Amino acid sequence: MQRKIFVRPAVEALEAYSPGLSITEIRERYGVDRVVKLASNENPLGVSPGALAALERAFGSVFRYPQSGSPRLAGAIAARHGVSPDCVVLGNGSDEIIDLLIRCLAEPGWHNVVTFKPCFSIYGIQSGLCGVELRAAPLREDFTFDWEALLELVDERTSLVFVTSPDNPSGYCPPARELAALSARLPEGAILALDEAYMDFAAYEDGDPEARLAEYSMLPRFKELRNIVILRTFSKSYGLAGLRLGYAMMPEDLAVYLNRARLPFSVNILAEAAGLAALEDEDFRLATMKAVEEGRKQLQWGLEDSGCRVWPSRANFLMFAPPVKAKLGGADLFEALLRRGVIVRGLKGYDLPEFFRVSVGRMDENLFFLDVLRELL
Numbered sequence: 001m002q003r004k005i006f007v008r009p010a011v012e013a014l015e016a017y018s019p020g021l022s023i024t025e026i027r028e029r030y031g032v033d034r035v036v037k038l039a040s041n042e043n044p045l046g047v048s049p050g051a052l053a054a055l056e057r058a059f060g061s062v063f064r065y066p067q068s069g070s071p072r073l074a075g076a077i078a079a080r081h082g083v084s085p086d087c088v089v090l091g092n093g094s095d096e097i098i099d100l101l102i103r104c105l106a107e108p109g110w111h112n113v114v115t116f117k118p119c120f121s122i123y124g125i126q127s128g129l130c131g132v133e134l135r136a137a138p139l140r141e142d143f144t145f146d147w148e149a150l151l152e153l154v155d156e157r158t159s160l161v162f163v164t165s166p167d168n169p170s171g172y173c174p175p176a177r178e179l180a181a182l183s184a185r186l187p188e189g190a191i192l193a194l195d196e197a198y199m200d201f202a203a204y205e206d207g208d209p210e211a212r213l214a215e216y217s218m219l220p221r222f223k224e225l226r227n228i229v230i231l232r233t234f235s236k237s238y239g240l241a242g243l244r245l246g247y248a249m250m251p252e253d254l255a256v257y258l259n260r261a262r263l264p265f266s267v268n269i270l271a272e273a274a275g276l277a278a279l280e281d282e283d284f285r286l287a288t289m290k291a292v293e294e295g296r297k298q299l300q301w302g303l304e305d306s307g308c309r310v311w312p313s314r315a316n317f318l319m320f321a322p323p324v325k326a327k328l329g330g331a332d333l334f335e336a337l338l339r340r341g342v343i344v345r346g347l348k349g350y351d352l353p354e355f356f357r358v359s360v361g362r363m364d365e366n367l368f369f370l371d372v373l374r375e376l377l
């Protein structure tokens with residue numbers, strides 16, 4: 001039977017988020033034994049042992065609804081960062097909070113959202129779904145941020161400005177003082193949403209986390225600036241990507257609305273238990289930071305040794321471009337890597353068809369990737 005489904009034009013126009021391929025998919029498709037996935041910036045050490053133990057203890061509680069708003073976890077996060085619990089909003093991944101911000105702050109057909117291009121695709125997908133105009137200022141050629149170009153797109157109908165720091169996919173991390181200057185120049189009513197999904201990695205480098213945090217993160221300035229939202233996640237440095245847990249810190253009067261608008265139980269009871277335990281497992285977090293810092297160096301040297309161009313990164317991934325005269329590039333190289341069991345991220349979806357992003361893995365995974373790449377080039 002022929003039947004026409006009506007969907008909103010904004011939905012019809014949507015392009016789906018394209019996630020990294022899974023290990024099972026590649027194993028089945030190419031019949032390879034060893035598959036190394038370095039595509040989604042997951043934690044190279046897996047999951048925190050403390051979180052794992054807490055999950056096991058929590059399994060028996062899954063017949064219960066969680067406490068709405070997860071006040072215990074919100075309290076623990078607030079204590080960790082030295083902010084009021086009323087400023088903390090939790091979500092089913094920080095993706096949910098990005099979505100909530102757009103839905104709560106931007107009136108469809110009236111407001112606009114401003115960001116850089118290329119950027120994390122969720123900002124555009126969720127704006128599109130809401131029928132909110134997304135304006136994107138091109139990054140500079142070296143992937144640093146052109147604040148003037150960004151501000152040119154901002155007007156009195158701008159409700160949100162998204163800046164990712166450190167940036168995805170380049171790994172570039174702007175100094176916090178530039179972000180503070182940006183926040184001061186935004187019109188009344190516009191919110192600067194700082195996506196700090198990878199900030200832990202930036203702050204660790206060179207071993208003095210406190211000094212680095214003040215240099216790069218807006219968290220130390222959170223209390224003095226009333227128009228910023230800081231987004232963080234348990235997906236990367238805490239190794240809980242599959243459980244879906246993210247959070248944001250924002251002015252209390254804004255947090256109230258997001259908490260009302262959110263589906264009541266979007267943070268499930270296991271995510272809550274694991275999040276609480278992961279916050280306590282400082283050993284695991286520090287081991288992660290160390291592994292990422294070492295692996296990032298290892299990958300950078302190896303890639304440069306193969307003649308690739310590598311961009312400086314403060315995150316747990318590196319963006320690179322193979323040499324122009326290499327045997328393989330772009331889609332062909334991506335496919336050849338898959339056939340050999342290596343999953344990286346091709347950046348075609350970011351309009352960078354000749355570029356790749358590789359997540360920092362364990363030492364042996366990084367070596368496997370580098371060996372395969374060198375052969376293919």
Ligand SMILES: *Cc1c(COP(=O)(O)O)cnc(C)c1O
Nearest residue numbers: 093094095120168197233235246
């Ligand atoms: C990974 C990532 C996130 C985190 O997403 P979750 O929904 O918390 O898993 C947010 N922003 C950027 C730029 C990311 O790369």
